[in-house]
Each structure stands twice: as structure tokens, then as C-alpha cells.
Amino acid sequence: MPLLTDAHGHLQADRFNDDYQQVAQRARDAGMVRLLIPSYGIESSDGAFRIAPDLPWADLAIGIHPYTAVADAPGRAALLQRATDSRVVAIGETGIDTKRDFAPLAAQIENLEAHIEVAAALGKPLILHCRSLDDGDEAQRQLLATLKSSAISAPGGAKAFGGRVPFILHSASGSAAYVEEALALGGAVSISGLAFRPEESATGEWVRLIPRDRLLTETDAPWLTMPGAPDPRRNEPANVGLTLAWIAERRGEPVEPLARAIAENYDRIFPRDATLPPRLELAL
Ligand SMILES: [Zn+2]
Known part of the structure; x- marks a missing residue:
């Protein structure tokens, strides 16, 4: 059984209110060894802290999605x-995000810059969402431009992250040129069920060109259900093996060593605070 890593599963989302512990257990039973619960606003950040004590083996991220860059600005x-x-x-x-018009671009940029500042100050990497409308790439171009004019790209910027990936x-989602530019800025790339969509x-x-040490897998649960998932209406971390298998096939690599490399990438990219109990062992 491959070691599963979900670098992005929103177990604090409303749709997991009744059963997030069972959902997490199903993931563990499927071989999951790493789970990161990111947030997408003030309420979901509170939600992540709320469920954290029940899931001591998982990790958290807090932040504000571009969708609520205006609505959540007062509490940012x-x-x-x-x-x-x-x-x-x-x-x-x-x-x-220029796909959905939930906040003006200027507010999204300001929101992103505030997050970059905190990330660089703490040496904790950014988890970045980026989507453009249809075949466009304006969101991707803006994201790269903001990163390039930020502390991340400034001389010594990498030092803030202790040589680890800054984002x-x-x-x-996007073109090979975009992903290559992000890699050149030191970033890592996380693949979700979005990869199965024809427009992607x-x-x-x-996916073949990503250096093996910069690759992560994720579900974005409860969203982005991939073909083959047991419940097409709600994605969950246990399903990440489907995406892992797809990546391994595209890269022409055997699944299990790739899975282990991804779990090791997770540990390098998101080091755990030394005061916490250690993560699950990556036993064979
Ligand atoms: Zn997400």
C-alpha cells in the first residue's frame, strides 16, 4: 500500500461537520500518513483550530482565500x-482568482501581500490558489508578478524560509511556462483531481517535468472529486491515491517509491514544530 499524502484537505468544511473523524480514519486506513488542513477564510481558520485537537497527526494552515479578500479584510x-x-x-x-469575480483584483493583491509578509517573517510557506477565466492566464501572471516583487524574490528572500520552498x-492549474516559472522561483507544485478535467x-x-523533490499530492476535499471516487458529490482525503496513481503513470514511475518521496517532500516543505509529538512514521 503506498503512503498517502494529502497536502490540502479541508476537513473543517461544513460538509465534514458530522463525520470528519471517520473521514480522517478512512484516510488512515487507506494508508494516509500526512494531512494538511488549510483554511480559506476567518471562519474556516477558526474551524481548523477547532478540529485540530481531534486530529493530532495532521497539520494546519490559516489564511484568507482571494474570494473573501474584501469580506475578511477587517479581521485579517x-x-x-x-x-x-x-x-x-x-x-x-x-x-x-480571476475566474470568479468575488473580490476586486487590487484587494486580492493586497490580501496576498499581507500573507507573504507573514510567511516570510515566520519562515512558513504560502499555499497559493490561482485560477483564471477559461483559457486565460491573467491570474497566473499576476501571481508571479506579486511573488517577484515580494520578500520571497528579494535578495536573501530564500533565507527567510531556511532554504525550504517558499510557496x-x-x-x-495553468501552462507549462507558468509552472516552470514558479519552480524557478523555488516553489513546489501540488496536484489535485483538477488534473483529470479535459480543460486542464x-x-x-x-507533471513529468516537475522535479521529484518539489511534487505534492492533494485532494482539496470536499471539492474537486476525481473520476473513480466512491462519492462523486464529496471528495475526501482517502481518494488521493487516485491522483497519485495518475501522476505515477504520467511520469512513468512506480507508485510506491513516488508516494514515499512525496511524503518526504511534505516533511521537508512543512517542518513540524519540535514541541509537538512527531508525525506518523513512514514505515514500509
Ligand atoms: Zn482549497
């Missing part, structure tokens, strides 16, 4: 102060 500074919490291993998800392209066919090409 207070929220980001909680990023120092030992359970929080990353900042996000945040980013740029993760979560549920990566480019992923099947560039």
Missing part, C-alpha cells in the same frame, strides 16, 4: 497573528 491582521501557533505549518490558502502552487490537459504534459 488578527487572524494572521495566529500563524505563530505551533500547529500552523503554512500560510493559506490565499492567492489570485506551494495548490491544485496547480496541460497538466498531463508538465
Whole structure:
């Protein structure tokens, strides 16, 4: 059984209210060894902290999604102060979204910059969402431009992250050129069930080009259900093996060693606070 890693599963989402512990147990039974519960706003960040004691083996990220860049702005500074919490291993998800018009671009950029500042100050990587409308790439171009003009790309910027990756392209979507530019900035790339969609066919090409030590897998549960998932209406972490198998096939690699490399990437990218009990062993 491969070691499963879900670098992005929203177990605090409403749709898991009644059964998040069973959902987490199903993931463990399927071989999951690493789970990161990212947030997408103030309420879901509170939710992540609320369920954290029940899932001591998992990790958290807090942040504000571009969708609520305006709505959550008044509480942003207070929220980001909680990023120092030992359970929080990353900042996000945040980013740029021009696919849905939920917040003006200027507000999204300001929101992203505030997150970058905290990430660089704490040396915790950013989890970045980025989607453009149809075949466009304006969100991707804006994201790269903001990263390039930030502390991450400044001289010594990498030092803030102790040489670790400064950001993760979560549920990566876009062209090979975009992904290559993000890799050149030191980022890692996380693949979700989005990769199965016909309009994301480019992923099947560039997934082979990602250096093995910069690759992660995720579900974005409860969203982005992939073909073959038992419940098409609600994705869950246990399903990440389907995406892992797809990646392994595209890269022409055997699944199990790739799965182990991804779990090891997770540990390198999201180091755990030394005051916490260690993560699950990566036993064979
Ligand atoms: Zn997400």
C-alpha cells in the first residue's frame, strides 16, 4: 500500500461537520500518513483550530482565500497573528482568482501581500490558489508578478524560509511556462483531481517535468472529486491515491517509491514544530 499524502484537505468544511473523524480514519486506513488542513477564510481558520485537537497527526494552515479578500479584510491582521501557533505549518490558502469575480483584483493583491509578509517573517510557506477565466492566464501572471516583487524574490528572500520552498502552487492549474516559472522561483507544485478535467490537459504534459523533490499530492476535499471516487458529490482525503496513481503513470514511475518521496517532500516543505509529538512514521 503506498503512503498517502494529502497536502490540502479541508476537513473543517461544513460538509465534514458530522463525520470528519471517520473521514480522517478512512484516510488512515487507506494508508494516509500526512494531512494538511488549510483554511480559506476567518471562519474556516477558526474551524481548523477547532478540529485540530481531534486530529493530532495532521497539520494546519490559516489564511484568507482571494474570494473573501474584501469580506475578511477587517479581521485579517488578527487572524494572521495566529500563524505563530505551533500547529500552523503554512500560510493559506490565499492567492489570485480571476475566474470568479468575488473580490476586486487590487484587494486580492493586497490580501496576498499581507500573507507573504507573514510567511516570510515566520519562515512558513504560502499555499497559493490561482485560477483564471477559461483559457486565460491573467491570474497566473499576476501571481508571479506579486511573488517577484515580494520578500520571497528579494535578495536573501530564500533565507527567510531556511532554504525550504517558499510557496506551494495548490491544485496547480495553468501552462507549462507558468509552472516552470514558479519552480524557478523555488516553489513546489501540488496536484489535485483538477488534473483529470479535459480543460486542464496541460497538466498531463508538465507533471513529468516537475522535479521529484518539489511534487505534492492533494485532494482539496470536499471539492474537486476525481473520476473513480466512491462519492462523486464529496471528495475526501482517502481518494488521493487516485491522483497519485495518475501522476505515477504520467511520469512513468512506480507508485510506491513516488508516494514515499512525496511524503518526504511534505516533511521537508512543512517542518513540524519540535514541541509537538512527531508525525506518523513512514514505515514500509
Ligand atoms: Zn482549497
